[in-house]
Amino acid sequence: MCGLAHYFESEGLSTVLVGFVREHIEAIKPPRSLFLDFPMGRSMGKPNDPVFQKKVIREAFGLLGTDSGPVISDFSEVIPVKDGRMGYALPPELVLSVEDIGDVNAVLAEVKAEMAALRLDYEAAVAARGRTTVGASGLEIEELAPFVAGFLNGEIPQSPRRGMPAIPLLKLVVEDLEAYFTETRTHRDSIDDLELMGKWFWEESKTGRMLLLLEAVSIASDNKVMLQIVEMSLMAPRFWSEGPLPGTSAAGW
Amino acid sequence: MFRLQRRSWRFIVGQHRVPFLRRRCDLTKISEMPAVARGFISNLDLPVVYDPSWTQPVPANKRRISIVSTAAVHRRGDKPFSWLAKDFRAFDKTDRDLVMTHVAVEFDRSAWQQDLNTIIPLERLKEMADDGEIGSVAEEHYSFMGAADPVTMEKSARQAAARMKQDGVNTVFLIPI
Numbered sequence A: 001m002c003g004l005a006h007y008f009e010s011e012g013l014s015t016v017l018v019g020f021v022r023e024h025i026e027a028i029k030p031p032r033s034l035f036l037d038f039p040m041g042r043s044m045g046k047p048n049d050p051v052f053q054k055k056v057i058r059e060a061f062g063l064l065g066t067d068s069g070p071v072i073s074d075f076s077e078v079i080p081v082k083d084g085r086m087g088y089a090l091p092p093e094l095v096l097s098v099e100d101i102g103d104v105n106a107v108l109a110e111v112k113a114e115m116a117a118l119r120l121d122y123e124a125a126v127a128a129r130g131r132t133t134v135g136a137s138g139l140e141i142e143e144l145a146p147f148v149a150g151f152l153n154g155e156i157p158q159s160p161r162r163g164m165p166a167i168p169l170l171k172l173v174v175e176d177l178e179a180y181f182t183e184t185r186t187h188r189d190s191i192d193d194l195e196l197m198g199k200w201f202w203e204e205s206k207t208g209r210m211l212l213l214l215e216a217v218s219i220a221s222d223n224k225v226m227l228q229i230v231e232m233s234l235m236a237p238r239f240w241s242e243g244p245l246p247g248t249s250a251a252g253w
Numbered sequence B: 001m002f003r004l005q006r007r008s009w010r011f012i013v014g015q016h017r018v019p020f021l022r023r024r025c026d027l028t029k030i031s032e033m034p035a036v037a038r039g040f041i042s043n044l045d046l047p048v049v050y051d052p053s054w055t056q057p058v059p060a061n062k063r064r065i066s067i068v069s070t071a072a073v074h075r076r077g078d079k080p081f082s083w084l085a086k087d088f089r090a091f092d093k094t095d096r097d098l099v100m101t102h103v104a105v106e107f108d109r110s111a112w113q114q115d116l117n118t119i120i121p122l123e124r125l126k127e128m129a130d131d132g133e134i135g136s137v138a139e140e141h142y143s144f145m146g147a148a149d150p151v152t153m154e155k156s157a158r159q160a161a162a163r164m165k166q167d168g169v170n171t172v173f174l175i176p177i
Helices: A002-010 A022-028 A050-065 A104-129 A141-152 A166-188 A194-204 A206-220 A224-231 B009-016 B035-042 B110-114 B122-130 B150-166
Strands: A014-019 A032-035 A071-074 B003-008 B045-050 B064-069 B073-075 B088-092 B098-100 B140-144 B171-175
Touching: A002 A014, A002 A022, A002 B003, A002 B045, A002 B150, A002 B171, A014 A022, A014 A050, A022 A032, A022 A071, A022 B045, A032 A050, A050 A071, A050 B122, A050 B171, A104 A141, A104 A166, A104 A206, A141 A166, A141 A206, A166 A194, A166 A206, A166 A224, A166 B110, A194 A206, A194 B110, A206 A224, B003 B150, B064 B122, B073 B088, B088 B150, B140 B150
Parallel strands: A014 A032, A014 B171, A032 A071, B064 B140, B064 B171
Antiparallel strands: B003 B045, B073 B098, B088 B140
């Protein structure tokens, strides 16, 4: 992001950015920067809070009034993060193994039932918001869980999406599954709590458990890309954990 | 002449760390992050800028603003971003049916699911334009893959800049995820 600012500036466009890692801003020196001490994924601070969002924008745009730079300023408010982590993290000890899989059909049946029970609330959320972020994979909601279950047998299933291999598609399917759950719950229960959402989906739901089983399959896989997505925390949220996933070295980082 | 090159982040920290303004001592710091994230972020090869440009901003009421996000969002049906994509996607100021195909999972998705303005504040900018706080909102806005190396993005960044200038944009609001 900081690097992009320099390209645009050299094209005769004035830039202002907001950013989460102050040390990076200090090192790359974009012309005008507002440091945000917020959890990542919340650049304007708070959803459905136009006053707060506009405060962020106004403080950022205020930097366009400076005559020289680079200039970096700290936003006037902090949204606390938990234990120095800027997003939800799975507990390091919550790790499943391939021995925990058991009957794949039974795992899938549980997940399907769980998702079906949320369907009306999901549709209510979509209707209320007028949009959904589910659909990055391009698969129908009913296709998501069966596609993941196909990996639990230790094989790489064929991708149903033309032009996209199965493993990159798998990542988007995982995104869609989580979005289906969190879009539903944030609307149904009128809550905005990223820690609670992460805990509910990844630690308590049947679908989260299926994904931890998928993680176990990935660790045991001979496929380099499957291993990479767990080594680099590209599927389950372990980036902010205290230590790498057991069985991996986090060498990808 | 302006150049952007890579250099080891640890070297930069040792040699060139510059606190531009006095900072509060309680801010979130890399050194206090949990182990995996700390290791990754502190070992990133960051670009180093030689002879940076400075474009003098126009007055607030003349600003035509385009958002550049690194959230890897795009219109539903557009090609998903690859994991280290160098290219960008454009979307219109009225587009709301966006999906995210970012490779990283370390940031919260639940906020933008609730309100697009949490990461791409198109409605806030429109309100500010309607109130005369800014000049106008650009027709097009842009998204890149934030996980990719910015040094590889020069060509696409300049392509986006060309489109912005055709639209009369003079100010870019860069927003990470």
